[in-house]
Amino acid sequence: MDAILYLIPPNDLETLILEAETPQDVLDSPFVQHSFFLGEAWQELNPLLSVNSDSAAALSYAIQAEHPLSERRPGLSLAVHYNTVVRVAEIHQALQQLSVDEIKKRYLVTIAETAPEQELKLAELKLLFLQLQDLYRDAVRHNLSVLSVIQDGIRLDKLP
Secondary structure, eight states, rough: OOOEEEOOOOHHHHHHHOOOHHHHHHHHHHTTOOOEEEEEEEHHHHHHHTTTTTTTTHTTTTOOOESSSOOSSSHHHHHHHEEEEEHHHHHHHHHOOOOHHHHHHHHHHHHHSSOHHHHHHHHHHHHHHHHHHHHHHHHHHHHOOOEEEEEOOOOOOSSO
């Protein structure tokens, strides 16, 4: 499963909630302002965010957002979620309390030995974490919601 996060103004999010029929409609939406593609690495980064943390509740929604886009459309409710502007601010604050070194420590605890391929994976996770921090900082700065799409084989016809 791949993951991609989008920044979207709250009013446009409401329109998308009403109009989107499929996850691909979201991926092709003209409303999104910025995207951050995590690919399959989100599955390794996601659990590292909320390990034994006071802000674990907020961080549990950093990648796989909290609210289903539409409960009436099963394909959307499983794949597409969003975080409100308020939740985005909470996640941003929690992400700023974490460091790349903390992510590294958490990752090293999850693996028994650090082989060369694990070091490469760690470097990828560090970079993704820094980009995730930047995404939420930009969302807070511009008062935007965050949309997450998680499904197999995400294909992007355009990059916002």
